[in-house]
Amino acid sequence: MPDAVPDSVPPLPPGLTTRPLQKSDAHAVFVLMAAQEQEDIGEVAIEEADIVSDWAKPSHDLGARSVGVWDGDTLVAYAELMGADRADTSVLPSHRGRGIGTWLAHWLEDLGRSLGSPVIGMPVPQGSPGDRLLEALGFHVRWTSWVLKLPEGASIPERDLPAGYTVRTAEPGELRAAHDVLEDAFLEWSVRERESFEDFEAATTGRPGFEPWNIRVALDPDGAVVGVSLVLVSDNGSTGYVDRLAVRRDQRNRGLAQALLVDSFARAREHGTSTAELSTDSRTGALPLYERVGMVAESVWVNRGLELTTTTENAL
Known part of the structure; x- marks a missing residue:
């Protein structure tokens, strides 16, 4: 990722700081994502081991492909891009409505363009605040996912x-x-x-x-x-x-x-x-x-994606 946030990204609210994530931040990311899932789907599906195993992949450059947003010592939002197009983001429910999610979306868009990605996409619970925000930002539904449970x-x-x-x-x-x-x-x-x-x-x-x-x-x-x-x-x-x-x-x-x-x-x-x-x-x-x-759907998610137009300068 660039050393400085591109000018095209709207500014974050005053008092918040950012830095790339480190492997030692896995627990903080888990706490953040768990709070968002509890708010949006009424249960916590993510596990810290999911994050740790993703970050263990030799191909994933966490420092270059992630950003954390901090309010003092508390991680209140994050975003990362794995591979060409798989993005993940989360905003602490208590910090929603402040433009942080929009900032993360623009950050991911600029990062994707700089890497030559043709599209970036991310999963969000259907009808959630994240789903509505991405729709407003021009992200379209690429596919629908279901979490199914055996009673x-x-x-x-x-x-x-x-x-x-x-x-x-x-x-x-x-x-x-x-x-x-x-x-x-x-x-x-x-x-x-x-x-x-x-x-x-x-x-x-x-x-x-x-x-x-x-x-x-x-x-x-x-x-x-x-x-x-x-x-x-x-x-x-x-x-x-x-x-x-x-x-x-x-x-x-x-x-x-x-x-x-x-x-x-x-x-x-x-x-x-x-x-x-x-x-x-x-x-x-x-x-x-x-x-x-006999399995039944417990929750419905959509993967919303944004097609990227790579500039000639970035493509060279």
């Missing part, structure tokens, strides 16, 4: 695996294959650069609290990894969360995704969880699948 005590109907297929914990030597299955599947509908294996490894096995059983794989009769589920347990131990789920294109419609879901939630329950969650978005077309197995 407490419910279970997903089991689906028999095809003959010769198995589901189990991934072995260390299978991590690259698991990464390939996930990336190949997600890049069928997600417009972004391919995630490096190093970033994947840092954000999964390097995540606080990670245990080997968190990576579940489906194997074909030859022992090849053809399906993957990354399942996490919430900090309070109550919820099993499927962070990513994918099946290789040529192995679909055989019940592998449902078998991986059953296995993931069962293993999480063995580790003390009582509910299960996952999220999906309108690009995948997977919502009906999860609804058919």
Whole structure:
């Protein structure tokens, strides 16, 4: 990011200070985001481990791609840009209505242009103050996401695996294959650069609290990894969360995704969880699948994006 905030960014209210974030700020960012989620959706979905694992990725230059807004010693807002277009922002509810969110949006726009990003986008709860602000600033809805929950005590109907297929914990030597299955599947509908294996490894096995059983794989009769589920347990131990789920294109419609879901939630329950969650978005077309197995939408988010016009000077 530039050493000085560009002139095109409206000024912040007097008394606030800014600086790039550091890894030691992860807890402050978590507290900030938790306060905003509690206000907007009535619960806290973010975990500090989510932030720590994102910031562990070797490709992410936190100092160059983030900014924190401080009121004395309190972090009251932040923004960061990961990859070409994934932005995250948050403003403390007590500091809303002061133009801070607008400042962050302009800051991200200028940063994206300086990096040559064609678009920047960020997720916000549908109908929230952040959603309304971004709409007013010209950000359009790129896709809709749903956080789905399996009601407490419910279970997903089991689906028999095809003959010769198995589901189990991934072995260390299978991590690259698991990464390939996930990336190949997600890049069928997600417009972004391919995630490096190093970033994947840092954000999964390097995540606080990670245990080997968190990576579940489906194997074909030859022992090849053809399906993957990354399942996490919430900090309070109550919820099993499927962070990513994918099946290789040529192995679909055989019940592998449902078998991986059953296995993931069962293993999480063995580790003390009582509910299960996952999220999906309108690009995948997977919502009906999860609804058919008894999952219900708990919250709706939209990803709003802004197309950027890169100047000739920045493009050189």
